[in-house]
Amino acid sequence: MQRSKILVTGGTGQVGFEVARALNVLGEVVAPTRAELDLNDAKAVRAFLENETPEVIVNPAAYTAVDKAESEAEANWQLNAELPKLLADYAAIHRIPLVHFSTDYVYPGDGVTAWSETSNTNPTNAYGCAKLAGDQAVMNALDGVVDHYILRTSWVYSARGNNFMKTMLRLARDKPALTVVDDQIGAPTSARLLASIVLLILLKRPESGVYHAVPNGSTSWKEFAQQIFSQALEADEKLALTPNDVSGITTSNYPTPASRPLNSRLNVTKLERALGIILPSWESELALTLKEYLEN
Ligand SMILES: NC(=O)C1=CN([C@@H]2O[C@H](COP(=O)(O)OP(=O)(O)OC[C@H]3O[C@@H](n4cnc5c(N)ncnc54)[C@H](OP(=O)(O)O)[C@@H]3O)[C@@H](O)[C@H]2O)C=CC1
Ligand SMILES: Cc1cn([C@H]2C[C@H](O)[C@@H](COP(=O)(O)OP(=O)(O)O[C@H]3O[C@@H](C)C(=O)[C@@H](O)[C@H]3O)O2)c(=O)[nH]c1=O
Numbered sequence: 083m084q085r086s087k088i089l090v091t092g093g094t095g096q097v098g099f100e101v102a103r104a105l106n107v108l109g110e111v112v113a114p115t116r117a118e119l120d121l122n123d124a125k126a127v128r129a130f131l132e133n134e135t136p137e138v139i140v141n142p143a144a145y146t147a148v149d150k151a152e153s154e155a156e157a158n159w160q161l162n163a164e165l166p167k168l169l170a171d172y173a174a175i176h177r178i179p180l181v182h183f184s185t186d187y188v189y190p191g192d193g194v195t196a197w198s199e200t201s202n203t204n205p206t207n208a209y210g211c212a213k214l215a216g217d218q219a220v221m222n223a224l225d226g227v228v229d230h231y232i233l234r235t236s237w238v239y240s241a242r243g244n245n246f247m248k249t250m251l252r253l254a255r256d257k258p259a260l261t262v263v264d265d266q267i268g269a270p271t272s273a274r275l276l277a278s279i280v281l282l283i284l285l286k287r288p289e290s291g292v293y294h295a296v297p298n299g300s301t302s303w304k305e306f307a308q309q310i311f312s313q314a315l316e317a318d319e320k321l322a323l324t325p326n327d328v329s330g331i332t333t334s335n336y337p338t339p340a341s342r343p344l345n346s347r348l349n350v351t352k353l354e355r356a357l358g359i360i361l362p363s364w365e366s367e368l369a370l371t372l373k374e375y376l377e378n
């Protein structure tokens with residue numbers, strides 16, 4: 083395979099950082115920072131594309147502040163709905179593949195069975211609504227035209243950026259006890275796993291469409307916090323609490339501007355079959371990311 087020029091948006095984000103470094107084996111990665119390219123500026127994005135002429139686009143950039151998205155309607159819509167449409171339109175004209183990222187928050191969150199890629203969507207918050215519009219724009223522009231992959235993931239964390247793992251460790255350094263929501267169920271997903279998945283997809287080029295991209299297993303935010311603390315303590319981290327000091331609360335007792343789905347379980351059979359792999363457990367991925375974070 084020839085080396086191609088790959089545009090990675092949001093290269094300073096959790097997923098963008100890992101994707102940019104993983105895709106270096108496939109070609110020249112171009113990953114502009116916010117200072118180099120404001121993704122809110124559609125004209126600037128079009129000019130950048132015409133100038134750089136990428137041969138592959140990967141789009142992990144997004145507006146990910148779920149609560150702020152309720153009031154910051156314009157920025158949420160621009161990044162999560164308009165930008166994917168603009169990139170997909172470019173990909174259609176130039177017949178280049180596009181990998182886009184989406185979220186568990188496009189699903190309504192009721193019931194207890196895992197969502198499949200064909201489940202009905204029905205987002206419960208502004209972030210989820212805009213992300214769904216982005217997914218639909220990508221499908222509308224690229225279905226039957228060129229390879230495109232919409233990776234729906236959940237609860238992303240990494241050694242860098244803002245995420246639940248780092249927040250919990252920060253709180254645990256001086257708080258003797260914590261309360262964490264225990265009625266939202268999903269799969270914590272490491273950014274490094276997503277980077278491996280993107281690499282495999284670009285190499286294997288399975289059928290285009292929506293794929294769930296999360297590790298195996300599921301948990302609550304409370305149990306995720308407890309697992310973070312038990313693994314950190316095992317690695318000799320000094321914490322002011324133990325996993326037993328984390329108590330569960332319901333979502334209704336943790337009021338936030340955006341409503342969040344209770345059931346975020348995503349079935350991963352489609353991705354595993356398409357790539358011929360068995361995805362790792364969320365606990366084993368946490369161990370790898372935690373090690374990287376604690377060593378730095
Ligand atoms: N985080 C999560 O828990 C989940 C994320 N996802 C999806 O996965 C994908 C990756 O998420 P994640 O890596 O966590 O996101 P981050 O919030 O870590 O990164 C977002 C990236 O987008 C960039 N960006 C945002 N607005 C602009 C702008 N106006 N101009 C230029 N750059 C901009 C940010 O730049 P800067 O660093 O300058 O802010 C950053 O590089 C997204 O599509 C998200 O919707 C899905 C499920 C869960
Ligand atoms: C900090 C904290 C959070 N929580 C709860 C709030 C929330 O329900 C849950 C997770 O908090 P966060 O702020 O990380 O949640 P949030 O930023 O909404 O996470 C979501 O981000 C977007 C981008 C996605 O696409 C989703 O998959 C999901 O990862 O934990 C507690 O119960 N106690 C705490 O001390």
Ligand SMILES: [Mg+2]
Nearest residue numbers: 146147148245
């Ligand atoms: Mg968040």
